[in-house]
Amino acid sequence: MSNGFETLAIHAGQDPDPTTGAVVTPIYATSTYKQDGVGGLRGGYEYSRSANPTRTALEEALAAVEGGTRGLAFASGLAAEDTLLRAVCKPQDHVIIPNDAYGGTYRLFAKVNERWDLHFDPVPLGDLDAVASAMTQKTKIVWVETPTNPLLGVNDIAALAQLAHDNGSLLVVDNTFASPYLQQPLALGADVVVHSTTKYIGGHSDVIGGALITADRALGDELAYHQNAIGAVAGPFDAWLTLRGLKTLGVRMDRHCDNAERVVDLLLAHPKVTEVLYPGLPDHPGHETAAKQMRRFGGMVSFRVAGGVEQALQVCDRTELFTLGESLGGVESLIEHPGRMTHASVAGSPLEVPDDLVRLSVGIETVDDLLADLSRALG
Structure with missing residues (x-):
């Protein structure tokens, strides 16, 4: 074979x-x-x-x-x-x-x-x-x-x-x-x-x-x-x-990556986003290593927002196509607040995550629809 x-x-x-x-x-x-x-x-x-x-x-x-x-x-x-x-x-x-x-x-x-x-x-x-x-x-x-x-x-x-x-x-x-x-x-x-x-x-x-x-x-x-x-x-x-x-993992991952890259471009240009975390960015501290050991950079994107935890929670609440939910990797896009959801168990520990952090699992929907949804949520 x-x-x-x-x-x-x-x-x-x-x-x-x-x-x-x-x-x-x-x-x-x-x-x-x-x-x-x-x-x-x-x-x-x-x-x-x-x-x-x-x-x-x-x-x-x-x-x-x-x-x-x-x-x-x-x-x-x-x-x-x-x-x-x-x-x-x-x-x-x-x-x-x-x-x-x-x-x-x-x-x-x-x-x-x-x-x-x-x-x-x-x-x-x-x-x-x-x-x-x-x-x-x-x-x-x-x-x-x-x-x-x-x-x-x-x-x-x-x-x-x-x-x-x-x-x-x-x-x-x-x-x-x-x-x-x-x-x-x-x-x-x-x-x-x-x-x-x-x-x-x-x-x-x-x-x-x-x-x-x-x-x-x-x-x-x-x-x-x-x-x-x-x-x-x-x-x-x-x-x-x-x-x-x-x-279908291979074809799905290519689409996840395509969509994530477009989402990253939107977030980088948005005035309410203070930091974008994505291995595909040249200034990411692990970019060279990721480029060496990965085929592409994946469908997961995290970002931090101006206004702290309240603004992060509002962004999570305002999306429509990005469903508020835990987990990741499905064909549908998800959004979550790690500090109060998937990573609540590390609160107060050395692994505590920033409270202004939002995590996206970018799905395989029509990318322009996802970009419009995020733009509305960010305001």
């Missing part, structure tokens, strides 16, 4: 059904399977927590588009993250996370796993000296988001992989914002890729899911063992919806 991205997204793990010839992977809505004698599994299936053919198709497709050896599909992105931590870490181990990490990831470390005696430090990952200084012999993982949520910071995956590996640590990259179409962390040295497949991979705001993809087969097998033992797997219908979304 060709290794072109769109070809893999449509065909990897998705051969026509051998019984009927159906070209779309069926939804195997079953919990258990007839075995060929005691201990004799038919096709490797015994119970759908352990494996399900619809989920297998998704996992093989995800591994293919990320260039990995093993893919695992979960009930949510946070379920994937938690399974990874429990498989790799033990009490008193240490993890380095971004100092502008996703609020849900921070909550998982600070409110859940810290009680399990897993230690972590938020570190500016763009400062490689700071990362090196934060590492200890107990550092098991360097956890990377790039671009970050919601400040759209960019981190050098290859450089961080070298630092992590020199310390005997794993490099884990949350690739949700970029998607596998725009960025390939495993090819840059990462050990594990994390996704909230709810976002760009699913792409239609109709399914919750997560994924882990590994470069190393043995690590993938270890994670699969823990996935089965812990149990937060993707159901067959969720796997089917996610697989359907993956097929």
Whole structure:
């Protein structure tokens, strides 16, 4: 099979059904399977927590588009993250996370796993000296988001992989914002890729899911063992919806990027916008790194407004096409106030975000309509 991205997204793990010839992977809505004698599994299936053919198709497709050896599909992105931590870490181990990490990831470390005696430090990952200084012999993982949520910071995956590996640590990259179409962390040295497949991979705001993809087969097998033992797997219908979304990821991402670039131009020219955060801007501090490791710069845009929090809230309330809502990566455009919505869990912490910040997930609507909507909202 060709290794072109769109070809893999449509065909990897998705051969026509051998019984009927159906070209779309069926939804195997079953919990258990007839075995060929005691201990004799038919096709490797015994119970759908352990494996399900619809989920297998998704996992093989995800591994293919990320260039990995093993893919695992979960009930949510946070379920994937938690399974990874429990498989790799033990009490008193240490993890380095971004100092502008996703609020849900921070909550998982600070409110859940810290009680399990897993230690972590938020570190500016763009400062490689700071990362090196934060590492200890107990550092098991360097956890990377790039671009970050919601400040759209960019981190050098290859450089961080070298630092992590020199310390005997794993490099884990949350690739949700970029998607596998725009960025390939495993090819840059990462050990594990994390996704909230709810976002760009699913792409239609109709399914919750997560994924882990590994470069190393043995690590993938270890994670699969823990996935089965812990149990937060993707159901067959969720796997089917996610697989359907993956097929069009490439064409959707191109449109997301096209529209985001036009939105950025509008915001840069608007007198009420004080700062635009987008890796495609030449003056973005991570622009050169983004240009090196990404195909394009993505569909996420954040900006700050004059007038502080009240003005930011008014902009969020005034849009019509940009729907006020959490999440991102769907075909429809969304707007939110991170400080009071997706990142409320980091209020008062070192990861607290500015209260005048607005985050956009730029969809694939007619771009002139989106520009008119934002212009009205900004006033």
